[in-house]
Amino acid sequence: MTAERRAKVMQVCERHDVLVVEDNPYGLLRYDGEAQPTLYSQGQGNVIYLGSLSKTLSPGLRIGWALAPSAVRAKLVLAAESAMLSHSTFNQLVVRRYLDTFPWREQIKTFNAMYSERRDAMLSSLSSLMPEGCTWTEPEGGFFVWATLPEGIDAKAMLPRAVTERVAYVPGTGFYADGRGRASMRLSFCYPTPDQIREGVRRLVGAIEGELDLRDTFGSTLSPSAEGSQAPAADLP
Amino acid sequence: MTAERRAKVMQVCERHDVLVVEDNPYGLLRYDGEAQPTLYSQGQGNVIYLGSLSKTLSPGLRIGWALAPSAVRAKLVLAAESAMLSHSTFNQLVVRRYLDTFPWREQIKTFNAMYSERRDAMLSSLSSLMPEGCTWTEPEGGFFVWATLPEGIDAKAMLPRAVTERVAYVPGTGFYADGRGRASMRLSFCYPTPDQIREGVRRLVGAIEGELDLRDTFGSTLSPSAEGSQAPAADLP
Known part of the structure; x- marks a missing residue:
């Protein structure tokens, strides 16, 4: 904020x-x-x-x-x-x-250098690979990027496909009490190395593209009640 | 049990x-x-x-x-x-x-020797000092003696007097959901040394004798609803 x-x-x-x-x-x-x-x-x-x-x-x-x-x-x-x-x-x-x-403040500086590199790896991979219609935050700290999927894609419904590809995230619905956030995902760059992050984004993009194919063939993957309930992504968790 | x-x-x-x-x-x-x-x-x-x-x-x-x-x-x-x-x-x-x-089993043997000595200090002090009408368990292990006060004495009502004498216990009511246990107290011999235990019993007996004086002057210190609800002491916590 x-x-x-x-x-x-x-x-x-x-x-x-x-x-x-x-x-x-x-x-x-x-x-x-x-x-x-x-x-x-x-x-x-x-x-x-x-x-x-x-x-x-x-x-x-x-x-x-x-x-x-x-x-x-x-x-x-x-x-x-x-x-x-x-x-x-x-x-x-x-x-x-x-x-x-x-010297715990020095330790935090070391962590910040490490997490900054990991965030950069995630942001540059997202920029290179994410399909049109996806948006994401560019955080100045912390462990997470908050990404929003193209219209008609449900992050929670997509999770099994992503896990099958051996990549995971927290669906946005976990951060709301009212069912919003279905188009959003929390992506963590905390623990994996930059190389693992790049591979994770590659797999995630594969899952999104699979869902986009589904959407373009069968229509929205969002359940009707969730339509139009995308979260305002800019400054949320 | x-x-x-x-x-x-x-x-x-x-x-x-x-x-x-x-x-x-x-x-x-x-x-x-x-x-x-x-x-x-x-x-x-x-x-x-x-x-x-x-x-x-x-x-x-x-x-x-x-x-x-x-x-x-x-x-x-x-x-x-x-x-x-x-x-x-x-x-x-x-x-x-x-x-x-x-060698944690050896450590437990050491503890058991220590607690046995402390229990013995408490039991011998209780035998020497407790007024007529008090009863108590003789535990074969653990940290506690469960004592029951003479008729008409309320362990919970007595606690402030005991604390003023700088000795404490847990009133028996804490171990029941139905208000029983008012005549009982849990006495711990876990932490204090044998000398401290003997001094604690001495102070506790002072508090009980004060309550007995009250009872003999004004009648029972038990609230009417608790009359006759003494716990069966023998094999309870």
Whole structure:
């Protein structure tokens, strides 16, 4: 989200007394452009901010944190105690030692150089190979490209074909509560190497072309109820 | 539970098609008597057995396990994924290495010697100091003595007095869904040293004697609804 949109979102939420959950595990993984202000920094005590070590140290440690208004924080502590008694104090000590003694900001720079190269591999492959009618974001950070398929193609219906080609993505419907996002996909460039990313895009394009053939033979692969419900792709997850 | 009672419980549960959850974090911490068969070993696939490293290695690792009928296991995996995506794989690797390379059975023997001494300190102090009308279990393992107070004394109502004396316990009501257990308390001998245990019992007895004075002056400290609802203490948690 742009700074302008962030400000507007916060204005609307404040006006209607809406509590905002800002889930920001990727905030430090920006390798282009300027950092945007967090919603938390712009809120009036109505933002719960979630951070994580999962993307910058290790997902296997299961360590994150929440900044929350004190009344909410007390409820979160109670809910955590009720759900699991306690987090792993062992892992909290491991993370404290890591942050105290390790040059973790340098480590993040190393990650950002690596992810920047992977993003570039994905974007250049998409530019070279994607069929007409596809669009995608050009992210300045994080792990994902958000791509939108040509009219009449259903990303969820296409997934089995893609998996058969040994490439996978998360269909856009997973990011909406109301059934939108069927034309969209989240593509990850986090774990594979640039060569694997290029091969993955090649396979993905093969799957899309197969669906386009189907569409041109039998009409839309979107179920009727999903027609016209493509998500506005530009600045979504 | 005696072996006979275990068998009867399982018979009743099987007859009425009841799924049993056997939560057994203390099973290895037996320092007297004979090990009893688990309910799991006596069930016909209707027992979910829960184990834990929390009492024999470290609670801070948050590692336990479940043995469950396969249909239940699939649901447990889904519920875990939904609640937290994943357990800590890091901690699972730590535990695997510990179990592979460390003489952990010897470590449990060391613990059992230590807990046996602590239990003995608690039991001998209770025998010396507890007022007439109190009863308590003599456990062959685990961390706890289950004590029952004289008629008319409410363990939950007494807790603030005990905490003021800087001794604490878990009132018996925490172990029942129906309000029973008000005359009972769970006393832990897990963490304190024998000297601290003896001092704790001394303080606890002070609190009980204070409540007995109250009772003898004003009548029962049990709320009317709890009268006569003392738990059968002998073989409960």
